[in-house]
Amino acid sequence: MPLFALNKEIVFPPVTLSEPDGLLAMGGDLSTERLLLAYRSGIFPWFDGDIPLWWCPDPRFVLFPEELKISKSMKQLIKRNAFDFTVNKAFAAVINNCKTSPRKDQDGTWITEEVKAAYIRLHQSGHAHSAEAWMNGELVGGCYGIKMGHVFFGESMFSKIANASKYAFINYVQVLQQEKIALIDCQVYTQHLESLGARMIDRGTFIEMLNKLIT
Numbered sequence: 001m002p003l004f005a006l007n008k009e010i011v012f013p014p015v016t017l018s019e020p021d022g023l024l025a026m027g028g029d030l031s032t033e034r035l036l037l038a039y040r041s042g043i044f045p046w047f048d049g050d051i052p053l054w055w056c057p058d059p060r061f062v063l064f065p066e067e068l069k070i071s072k073s074m075k076q077l078i079k080r081n082a083f084d085f086t087v088n089k090a091f092a093a094v095i096n097n098c099k100t101s102p103r104k105d106q107d108g109t110w111i112t113e114e115v116k117a118a119y120i121r122l123h124q125s126g127h128a129h130s131a132e133a134w135m136n137g138e139l140v141g142g143c144y145g146i147k148m149g150h151v152f153f154g155e156s157m158f159s160k161i162a163n164a165s166k167y168a169f170i171n172y173v174q175v176l177q178q179e180k181i182a183l184i185d186c187q188v189y190t191q192h193l194e195s196l197g198a199r200m201i202d203r204g205t206f207i208e209m210l211n212k213l214i215t
Helices: 032-040 072-079 091-100 113-124 164-178 203-213
Strands: 004-006 023-027 044-048 051-055 060-063 084-087 128-135 138-148 151-159 183-187 199-201
Touching (some): 084 164, 113 128, 128 164, 151 164
Parallel strands (some): 151 183
Antiparallel strands (some): 060 199, 138 151
């Protein structure tokens, strides 16, 4: 089946038309309107060079906040306030660090300058949020994503010191739980997030949950 090519119209094909690996469409732009429609529909962008690729994998990797797992070692770090934790204090710095610090299993990063600018616009409009871990006044870890209704769509995280990103993420999940967030989208499997309690659910269930949790 030919890959669906997006144009200026802000629409996406049904997610059931995606390829077995979850690839659904290509092209289009990263306007705030298109990005919000994508997340609301269970779709997220990754880049291949200069071309946006839009994905909706099945199954979907998610974390239910009440299922968050905190190891004994992380509980000890949190108890002694090993890092200073903040929310939305350095969004641009967080995404820039995610851009320049790809995971060990990646050769590069999907966060282009265009992506960075688009998500900073989402932050400025109140849709994108960051959580930060600091040590001695220096930003050493963090994560960011999109919040819509009772869903948080996690995008990326970085760490300059061991456990810094995990510290920020755990603390932020607890904040999100207080804010009545019922579902955290982790997109695709990582061992790191599985250790924190994330698990797979089928795409149909995921889309049904989005329809109920995002108004």
